[in-house]
Amino acid sequence: MIAIQNYINGQFQAARSRSTLELKNPSLGSVYGSLPDSDVEDVLEAIQAAKAAFPSWKVLSFEQRFDLLLKLANGIEARMQEFVEAESMDNGKPQWLAAQSDIPRAISNLKFFASAQMNFPSESHHTPGQGLNYTLRQPIGVVGCISPWNLPLYLFTWKIAPALAAGNTVVAKPSEITPYTAFLLSTVCEEVGFPKGVLNIVHGLGGKVGQAIVESKDVKAIAFTGGTVTGRAINIECAKQFKKVSLELGGKNPNIIFDDCDFEDMMATTVRSSFTNQGQICLCGSRIFIQKIIYDKFKTEFIQRIQKLTVGNPATEVNIGAVVSEDHMHKILGYIELAKEEGGKILTGGKRFVPKGECENGYFVEPTVIEGLGHLCRLNQEEIFGPVVTLIPFETEDEVVSMANSTPYGLACTIWTENGKKAHRVAERIDSGIVWVNTWMVRDLRTPFGGMKESGIGREGGFEAMRFFTETKNVFIKY
Ligand code: NAD
Numbered sequence: 464m465i466a467i468q469n470y471i472n473g474q475f476q477a478a479r480s481r482s483t484l485e486l487k488n489p490s491l492g493s494v495y496g497s498l499p500d501s502d503v504e505d506v507l508e509a510i511q512a513a514k515a516a517f518p519s520w521k522v523l524s525f526e527q528r529f530d531l532l533l534k535l536a537n538g539i540e541a542r543m544q545e546f547v548e549a550e551s552m553d554n555g556k557p558q559w560l561a562a563q564s565d566i567p568r569a570i571s572n573l574k575f576f577a578s579a580q581m582n583f584p585s586e587s588h589h590t591p592g593q594g595l596n597y598t599l600r601q602p603i604g605v606v607g608c609i610s611p612w613n614l615p616l617y618l619f620t621w622k623i624a625p626a627l628a629a630g631n632t633v634v635a636k637p638s639e640i641t642p643y644t645a646f647l648l649s650t651v652c653e654e655v656g657f658p659k660g661v662l663n664i665v666h667g668l669g670g671k672v673g674q675a676i677v678e679s680k681d682v683k684a685i686a687f688t689g690g691t692v693t694g695r696a697i698n699i700e701c702a703k704q705f706k707k708v709s710l711e712l713g714g715k716n717p718n719i720i721f722d723d724c725d726f727e728d729m730m731a732t733t734v735r736s737s738f739t740n741q742g743q744i745c746l747c748g749s750r751i752f753i754q755k756i757i758y759d760k761f762k763t764e765f766i767q768r769i770q771k772l773t774v775g776n777p778a779t780e781v782n783i784g785a786v787v788s789e790d791h792m793h794k795i796l797g798y799i800e801l802a803k804e805e806g807g808k809i810l811t812g813g814k815r816f817v818p819k820g821e822c823e824n825g826y827f828v829e830p831t832v833i834e835g836l837g838h839l840c841r842l843n844q845e846e847i848f849g850p851v852v853t854l855i856p857f858e859t860e861d862e863v864v865s866m867a868n869s870t871p872y873g874l875a876c877t878i879w880t881e882n883g884k885k886a887h888r889v890a891e892r893i894d895s896g897i898v899w900v901n902t903w904m905v906r907d908l909r910t911p912f913g914g915m916k917e918s919g920i921g922r923e924g925g926f927e928a929m930r931f932f933t934e935t936k937n938v939f940i941k942y
Pocket of ligand 1: 609610611612613614618636637638639667668669670672673674677688689690691693694696697710711712713714744745846848874914918919
């Protein structure tokens with residue numbers, strides 16, 4: 464049994480109350496460890512540690528900070544297989560996916576922001592005849608980073624790396640459903656002698672630990688990735704305190720397929736963009752819009768490919784592993800039932816999958832494709848966050864833009880066409896923070912990342928994140 468501990472002021476410790484939560488392996492459906500069920504007292508202790516560490520951390524040279532962040536990246540890299548297995552065990556995702564994507568991208572986040580802080584420029588503005596302005600971007604102080612379960616270490620480091628690089632100290636809370644790799648990162652901190660109190664990791668429930676971080680007057684900014692409902696509650700609390708907040712929330716992303724696309728490329732990528740990580744990526748294209756002329760061809764081939772996907776033990780070479788928890792599996796299956804009530808036709812999948820052998824009690828859902836639903840029904844408006852996609856035919860550019868923009872969300876969109884003018888036209892009209900043309904989920908860490916509407920507030924990535932994690936001050940000097 465694994466016993467995860469809090470990491471506060473460089474010390475590993477249980478919750479003060481000694482109370483714990485169960486840690487479950489979703490592919491086996493069994494408990495494999497525990498994590499602290501921390502309380503407000505644990506959070507306050509972490510905040511005190513972060514406050515005490517701030518004065519010395521903020522004045523480190525760029526090179527010193529670079530070296531320390533790089534040590535964390537290299538420390539993860541040196542224990543790659545351990546991190547990969549932990550991520551897969553905690554989340555249910557296939558090990559190959561954690562090895563190809565989650566853990567390497569976590570390492571990249573740390574390396575990227577270690578270097579970004581060295582290249583983060585200050586502006587100056589000359590006011591003719593009067594003087595000179597220059598802009599300082601200074602660390603804010605103690606900041607809170609709260610992350611979800613779908614890409615655990617990847618999104619945890621996406622927050623903490625720029626926060627630390629910008630000179631802040633951090634109180635971080637990973638999801639209580641997938642805390643294992645954040646805990647392993649705290650052991651890397653100890654191994655490499657990361658300064659005490661600079662990064663504090665408190666485990667436990669969102670309503671206790673997360674809320675205590677958000678409510679503390681000593682925490683000057685909150686960077687949150689998670690669901691829209693939680694994001695709204697956090698936003699309200701931050702507004703009361705005029706606290707800086709960055710919210711990366713849910714999505715219901717359109718995948719728009721025109722008849723003049725490169726069919727083979729589109730098909731292979733659409734299988735990935737629909738079902739990678741069991742469809743539990745905020746960027747997955749869950750509404751697939753297909754131009755009518757190629758609708759039947761698309762449907763036949765897509766279903767053939769989906770039926771070949773393998774589901775099962777994430778430690779093996781399967782395409783699809785377990786969804787993250789029993790509750791989440793029931794939520795997804797509930798949406799499939801709703802699809803039927805709303806008049807949808809299940810073209811493939813639609814049920815819980817029970818693998819033979821040791822994973823028979825795990826939480827698996829067949830990759831599911833549904834057609835026949837209007838774009839305004841609940842299934843096409845609400846985020847399911849599982850291996851479920853809908854097919855929706857369209858005729859014209861205007862029609863598809865209007866349907867694509869009809870949800871409360873606006874995170875990401877993919878457009879498939881070989882016509883460059885059309886791609887630019889549609890990209891301009893789509894309400895989403897990220898648009899991919901003829902590809903999906905290609906990430907350049909320098910680019911702004913985030914959503915419109917109920918998909919979030921603010922942008923992270925590159926200098927956007929450095930700006931979020933610093934306070935801006937203009938200084939004017941009279942000639
Ligand atoms: P969630 O909102 O339930 O939880 C996210 C984190 O917030 C967890 O650590 C949780 O413990 C904490 N939390 C819960 N209640 C809180 C509160 N009242 N105050 C402070 N913290 C609280 O989300 P989840 O189910 O873990 O993640 C799935 C969601 O995340 C999906 O909606 C998905 O679209 C979204 N997501 C968005 C992005 C993005 O970049 N936009 C990326 C990944 C996931």
